[in-house]
Amino acid sequence: MRIKVLFFGVLEDVTKKKEMSISDFSDTDSLLKALKNEFAELNEKTFQIAVNQTIINKNTTLNNGDTIALLPPFAGG
Amino acid sequence: MSKKVLTEGAIAPEKIAKSIANHSSKTGIGAHNIFLGQVRADKHEGKQVKGINYSAYEEMAEKVFHEIRESIFEKYDISCMHIYHSLGMVKAGEISLFVFVSSKHRGVSYEASRDVVEQIKAKAPIWKKEIFENEKHQWV
Numbered sequence: 001m002r003i004k005v006l007f008f009g010v011l012e013d014v015t016k017k018k019e020m021s022i023s024d025f026s027d028t029d030s031l032l033k034a035l036k037n038e039f040a041e042l043n044e045k046t047f048q049i050a051v052n053q054t055i056i057n058k059n060t061t062l063n064n065g066d067t068i069a070l071l072p073p074f075a076g077g
Numbered sequence: 078m079s080k081k082v083l084t085e086g087a088i089a090p091e092k093i094a095k096s097i098a099n100h101s102s103k104t105g106i107g108a109h110n111i112f113l114g115q116v117r118a119d120k121h122e123g124k125q126v127k128g129i130n131y132s133a134y135e136e137m138a139e140k141v142f143h144e145i146r147e148s149i150f151e152k153y154d155i156s157c158m159h160i161y162h163s164l165g166m167v168k169a170g171e172i173s174l175f176v177f178v179s180s181k182h183r184g185v186s187y188e189a190s191r192d193v194v195e196q197i198k199a200k201a202p203i204w205k206k207e208i209f210e211n212e213k214h215q216w217v
Contacts, residue, residue, distance in 0.1 A: 008134055009204030010216035050202075053137040069134055069202075075217045076133075076162060076203030077114045077174050077194065 001064045005031070007074040013040045029059040033069065047072045082142040082160045083133060087171035088113075096159060096177055106156050106179045110186035112194050116167050124209040125141030128168040129217075134202040135164075153189040155180040159202045160193065162203065 002024050004068075007015045025031040028049055036042045048055050050069040051062075062068070093111070100106060119126045121127055149158060156179045163173040176193050180186040197203075205217040 006134065008132065008202065009206075013216070050134070050137060053134075054142055069137070071134065072203050072204065072216070074199065074202055075205040076131075076201040077198050 001062075003031070003062055003064075004067045005035070006069040008069065009075070010073055011045060011047060011070050014045060015039050016054070025062055027059050027061050028056060028068065031062065035070075042070075045061065046070065081139060082162050082163050083135060083138060083164045085163075085165050087163055087167045087173065088161050088175045090172070092161070093175060093177075095173075100157075100179060102158065103179070105181060107181050108179065108183040110178045110180075110183075111118040112174070112176040112190050113172050114139075114194075116171055116173055117168045118169035119207070121207075121209075121215065124211060124213070126169060126207045127210050128166055128171075128208050129173065129204040130166050130208055130214070131162075131164050131173065132204050132206070133162075133164060138162075138201050141201050142197075145193060145200065149178075149189055149193055149194070152192070153180070153185050154175040155185060155189050158189070158193065160197070162197070162201070166208070 001023050004019060005022055006019045008018060012018055016061055048071045050071055051060050116129050159177040161175040167173045176190055178186050178190040178193065207215045207217055
């Protein structure tokens with residue numbers, strides 16, 4: 001299984017990367033826990049999660065080829 | 078699918094003028110409402126902002142812009158609308174957002190234009206990085 005994780009805005013500075021590839025997580029909660037473990041500063045940040053460009057509000061099962069994005073508060077305009 | 082909203086760099090005043098001119102053949106229109114977002118040279122702790130670097134989750138942003146567009150046409154009796162939003166570096170004083178709503182009468186054009194801008198602010202996955210004169214930055 002291959003999952004792409006994207007980081008935007010201030011989260012790029014936190015993780016020092018724009019994207020990474022992962023394979024061992026079955027849902028968004030377990031992925032998030034691992035990311036917060038690897039990048040401790042994520043614990044202090046506010047962000048939403050999008051799975052395949054749709055924002056989710058609860059734990060979501062991951063499938064091969066999914067793209068997960070961590071989205072800090074929007075600031076367009 | 079409508080054309081792309083995100084455009085590299087500042088939005089040139091000439092583009093806005095040309096957009097207005099392009100509507101001269103649509104004589105059913107009686108009101109144009111234009112909203113322009115301009116980059117401010119804010120000061121934070123004595124440091125002046127020289128520009129904003131815009132970034133976006135582009136694929137999702139274009140999808141969101143499309144949904145906003147659909148919702149506006151559903152809600153208001155407007156003739157046409159155009160949205161352009163900058164990506165990348167835009168200097169203080171330059172234009173980063175151009176919303177253009179046209180309708181038969183003025184009332185609905187004001188309402189729709191405001192609604193578009195508020196929806197962009199709330200829903201479009203776009204981020205601002207303020208760049209200071211000393212080249213340091215701060216995410217907004």
